[in-house]
Amino acid sequence: MTQQDTDHEDPLVLQDLRRFLANKQQDPPSLFDTSAMAVPVAAISALLGVVERSQAETMMGLQDDLKQAADCMIQNHPQVIAVRSGCELFLRYSTRTFLELPNFSECKKQILERGERFQMISLAARDRIAKAAADFIPAGATVLTTGWSRVVAAILREAKHPFDLLVCEGRPDASGAKAAACYARESNIPVKVILDSAVAYYMEKVDLVLVGAEGVLENGGVVNKLGTATMAMCAKANGKPFYVAAESYKFARLYPLHQSDVPVNHQTVQCVDTTTMQTISWDEKITAENPSSDFTPAKYISLLFTDLGVLTPSAVSDELIRLYQ
Missing domain, CATH: 1.20.120.420 (translation initiation factor eif-2b, domain 1)
Known part of the structure; x- marks a missing residue:
């Protein structure tokens, strides 16, 4: 039919x-x-x-x-x-x-x-994750995040102590900037928007990184908003914990080895000088492409906060077996 x-x-x-x-x-x-x-x-x-x-x-x-x-x-x-x-x-x-x-x-x-x-x-999964993860945000911490994630928002709202929040702007769709506006409008969390390209500059001032995920993969890695992998690498280089929050229904049976192994949507984008709001024009031989997501390998992830509990990346494959058995 x-x-x-x-x-x-x-x-x-x-x-x-x-x-x-x-x-x-x-x-x-x-x-x-x-x-x-x-x-x-x-x-x-x-x-x-x-x-x-x-x-x-x-x-x-x-x-x-x-x-x-x-x-x-x-x-x-x-x-x-x-x-x-x-x-x-x-x-x-x-x-x-x-x-x-x-x-x-x-x-x-x-x-x-x-x-x-x-x-x-x-x-109800977001609430369970928020309760399990909130204690990982210490008093006075500076938290870095990116993208538009309701499960991250649930954790931040559940946090027991005051903290500061840095949010990457999230080009090209400004998802981070939109999230920051929501935090400012609907919570008491002090929030600052930073350029996507400023992650390395700000990482030394950060206490932890917390992101959501589009998918959690069999090898313990995750797919998320473009720029997440760069953020994870910078966190690793600076000795900062990198946490991922994701509901178990986002666990996917994929085992990528490279970025190209992950199916993502590619968008053609315009480049804009945001200081003047002028669109940059160029020769027709030049193209601009923006993958919507990237793959963050397990070795850069400290812990995953899920409705199945707080997991190490190596535990993800066991949980996937239980989900699909």
Whole structure:
């Protein structure tokens, strides 16, 4: 069966994914919006819609519908790894349910019920992470972060002692600057925005680095906002702890060895002189490209704060085995 709305060009599963990600968004968006769905959870919610609409009469037919829908989302959403991790978890879970319940109608019912419960548990993951990680921020610390991360925001809000926050601006989409505006508007955290290129300059003044993740990979490394890997290397060189906060539904079965092994979205960008707000023009032979994310190897990561507990990078593979067994 094709999950296609005849009145729209995009498949229904893509429409659902965008709707779940847009639902209940505040204006302006808030880092502290507890109802906002992470991309993997939105992908799982979209797959539940596929189960509900499917006209398949066999488990194999339903699995085919789910696989086609998952492939469609992975190919058409910019956060490839986040969508992939949610889809793989759901597909593995559905396969296990098929094996446990040979009756097709009962199996389909169980998939929907358990999927809805998973949605509720996943939305609470940030709170569990925040409670586990807050004690790692000492009184008077200077914390460096980058990007737009609700789980990082939850940790910072949960911190027991006053601290200062440095946020990288996050070009080209200014995600860090937008996050800083949110911190200033909705919290009492003293915040300063720094240039992405100033990470090495400020690192000696930092006590710890805390970032989120688009995906946590089998080798204990992470994929996150472009510039995260540079930040991790600078932290390592300066002897500063580098912490990653990520929900377990972002764990993905990928084992990259190089940056090029990680699927990321590439954008063509304009270069702007931000002192004059003038766009730089150049010869047509020159192109400007910006990968959306980069890969930070495990050797640069001190600890990962997850809803499964505080993990070392080497423990990630064990947790992935438990998730997908």
